[in-house]
Amino acid sequence: MPKDHGIGASPKRREDVRFLTGAGNYTDDINIHGQAYVYFLRSDMAHGKINKVDTEEASKMPGVVRIFTGADFEGVGGLPCGWQVTDKNGDPMKEPAHPVLAQGKVRHVGDPVAAVVAESLEEARTAAEAIELDIEELPAVVDMKAALTDGATKVHDDLSDNLCYDWQFGTDTETTDKAFAEAAHVTTLELVNNRLVANPMEPRVAVGDYSRANDESTLYTTSQNPHVIRLLMGAFVLGIPEHKLRVVAPDVGGGFGTKIFHYAEEAFCTFAARQINRPVKWTASRSEAFMSDAHGRDHVTKIELALDADNNFTAVRTDTYANMGAYLSTFASSVPTWLHGTLMAGNYKTPAVQVNVKAVFTTTVPVDAYRGAGRPEATFQLERVIDKAARELGADPIALRRQNFITEFPYETPVAVAYDTGDYGATMDKMEELMDIPGFAARRAESEAKGKLRGLGVNCFIEACGIAPSNLVGQLGARAGLYDAATVRVNATGSISVMVGAHSHGQGHETAFPQVVAEMLGIDESMIDIVHGDTSKIPFGMGTYGSRSIAVCGSAMVRATEKIINKAKKIAAHLLEAAETDIELKDGQFSVAGTDKSVAWGDVTLAAYVPHNYPLEDIEPGLEETAFYDPSNFTYPAGAYACEVELDPETGEVTIEKFVSADDFGNVINPMIVEGQVHGGIAQGIGQALLENCAYDENGQLLSASYMDYAMPRADNLPHMANYTVDHSCQTPCTHNPLGVKGCGEAGAIGSPPTVVNAVIDALQSGGHKVEHIDMPVSPSRVWAAMNG
C-alpha cells in the first residue's frame, strides 16, 4: 500500500487551490499606490557605438517622470559575475563591465540604452519613441570560432580579445594523448548544442519601492533566489546594506534557471524608486524576455572517444566553444566548466577524460544556466559519440554501455568528482523491461509497412545536483557559499512555520517539505506551513536551482527539526519527571520508554511558551531552531532513457512513438511531484531535440523573438500516454545527506535530447541513409536535407 502521509506519500498539492482559482500572487499582480512604470528602450542592433542619447524632447512628453540613461549609472556598480574561472595558464577569466544601462557601446539586440519612467506604461513607451539615438553600427560578432580569429571585431574594446577563458580540466595531456595513440579505435563527432531560451510562462517582473521613513528599499521580483539577489544587488551594484534592502519573490511562474540571475531591470527599479521616491514597476513583454532573459546551452563541440580492442573506453577528449554572449551573466562562467567538465566521465569507468573549453564573447544575449546547465551538454556529446562508436564497431549500443559502466562505489572520476552511490545496471534493466526492447523489431516492421522508418535510441546519464561543499566550490572560483538554511518555528499550540531558503516556483515545496517534518514529529502535515521567498522572513539561503532544494535545504530542515526534537524531549522529560534519555517520540506523543506515561506534542509546545512548569534553569523557553546545512558532496542522480521515433522519409517529420525514463533519484519524498518534474524535464528535452532553437542571423539579429518563431513544445508534440512511462523505482539512497535524496528537477532535460537524436539516427541508418549526426533541433527540413544531401 502506498503511504497516505509523510515521506513517500503523494498528498494533493496545497498550493494548487490558489493557482486554480486565480488567487495566486505573482509579481505582476503586485501594485503599490503611486507606482510609476518603466519602459526600456533597447538596442535594435547587435553592436554599435553610442554617440548620443538625446532625451530632451522625450522628457517633455506627457506623463514622463524621468528618463535615465547609462550616464545616470556612472558611479553605480555593474552587474557582477558570481564565479571566477581560472584559465589553463592560471590567469583569471576576462570579466568585462556590465552596466545597468549601456555605456559607450551596445553589445546585443535588447541591450537597454535608456529607461523611461512615466505615469503609465503607454506614456513611457510613447515617450521612448521620441528619444533620439545616434548609434554607429559596428560589425556583429556572432560565430564563436570567427570571434577568436586574429583581427576579429572586439565585443569589449578594453579586453585583448573575445576569449573569456581557455580552460582545461581532467587528465593531463600526455596521458590522454598516449591513450589515444594506443587506442584500437577512435570515434570522433562534431556537434552543436543548440541555443535555447528557458521561457518560463511568467515573464520577468520587477517592482522597486523605497521608504524614506526608514531608508529601506524593497524589490519584488521574479526570482528563484531572493537572498542571492539581495546580496549581489545590495553589495555589488547599488551599495545598499542588507538590513536596508528587502527582496521578495512571491509566487513565481516557473524559472528553469533563467530566474536565478541578477538582472539590470531589478537593479534599475530599485535604484529609480529611490531616485524619484516612488515605486517603479517593470513587466517584461514576451518579446522583451527573448532578448533580455539569459539564454541557455550554445556549445560547439568536438568529442573523441578511444576504445581498446575489447571495446573498453580508454579515453575521452573534448574541445568545446561555449558562448557567453555579450556580458557575463551571474553564473555564466561556471556552466561550461564546473557544471559540464565534471560530468564528462558520465556513467563510465573511462580512465582518462580531458575537457577543453573556450568561452567566447559575442554580440548576443548573455548565456547562463538553463535546466541542467552544463550537464545536458556533457551528456549529449558523450552519449552521441558512444552511439556512433557502437555503430562503427558493430556493437550493441546497450551492451557497449553496460560493459563500460562504473559498478563500484564510491568512484572517483578523472574529472574530480566522487560518485557516492548508484546502480546503472539497475536503471538500464528497468528501462529495457519497460521499453520492451525485444518487441522493437516487430514495431519497426509495422512502421516500415506504412512506409515509415523507425529508430530506437537509448541514453544513460549522470548528473550532479546540490552543488557543494562551499569550501570546495570556493576553491573552484565560486563567490558564494552553497549551503542552505531552514528555521523551524513551533508555535505555542503546536502548529509550525518552517522558513526555508529554497524557493518554490512550481516544485511544490509547500506540500513536500511539510511531509518531512510531519514524518519526523509524527504530527499532521496540515499543522505545518512553509514560508519562502521573502528575505525579511526567511534565513539566509541560496534558493532553488540545480535540483538542490530537497537535498540541501531539505537537509537543513531535517537538522533544524532534530534540534526541535532534542529540546522538546528535554521539556517532555521535565513534564513526565523522567530522564531525557528515556523519552521516545512517536505519533506526536512523548512517552517514557517501557511505561504508559506520555504527554502530547501540544502539551510540550505549550509548556515551551507558557513555561510555568519548565526547566528554566537548564533550557530557554520557546521552541524555534535554525540550521544551516552545507553538504559534503554533490548528489548523483542517474538514469537510463529510451525512445522510439517514427520518421516519414517523404517529409523528414519525426514523431515520438514510445518513450521510457528509468531514473534513480535515491529516496523520494513525494512521488507525484517527482514524476511531475520528470514529465516537465522530458518535454523540455524533447523540445530541444525536435523543436526549439534560438537563432541569430549573421548581423546578430535575433530571429526567434516570439512564440511565432521559437517553437515551444505543445501538447500534441509529446508522446501519448499509452506509449510513455516514467519510472523511479530504482533507488540507491544518497549516502551523505540525512534524507538519502538526490534531486529530480533536471533529469528529464538532461536525459532526453541524446535519446531522441540517437533514435533519429538509428531510423535513418535503418533506411540505408549513412547519416551520422544531425544537429538539434532535428527539424523536418534538417532531416530531409540529411537524407537528400
Place this chain on the structure above:
Amino acid sequence: MAEVTMTVNGKSVTKSVKGNTLMTDFLRDELRLTGTHVGCDTSQCGACNIHVNGNLVKACTMFAGEADGAEVSTIEGQANADGALNVIQQAFQDHHGLQCGFCTPGMVMAAASLLKENPKPTEAEVRDYLEGNICRCTGYHNIVKAILAASGQDVSGIAAE
C-alpha cells in the same frame, strides 16, 4: 474614453475605458482580477483565456470595449457556488495538472470549453484542443490526464501520475 457595461463572473460592471484598452488590462488593472495572466504578446500562449458569451477567447486579442454588453467569465468565477473547486479544477489538483500555476487559469478555461463542446474527448482530441495553450512545467501529461478525468473517463490505467 467610453463607458462599457458587462457582466463579469455574474456581477454587472460599468467602467470608462480607452478605446485601445485590452481586455487583459481591463480585467487585471481595472477589475483587479489578476487570475487572467499575460504570458506572451502574440496570442500564442493562452494564459489569458476567458469566456465571452460562452466562447473561449484569448483576452489579449480583444479590446475591453468589444465586451460591452457581454457575459464574461474568468478563472475567478469558476469555482462552485460554495467556493469548492469545480470538477475541472479538482481534476487538475487530483492529477497534478499544474506546477507553477501561471498557465493554469488559461488551461482550466480551455478545458471547460472543450468539455462543453465535446463531453468525452479522446486523448488526441484533448491534445489537439490545447494547441493554443503553452505550459512549460508539466509536459502536458498530467493536464491531459486531468481533463480526461474531468470528463468522467477512467484514467486509473494510465501509467505514471
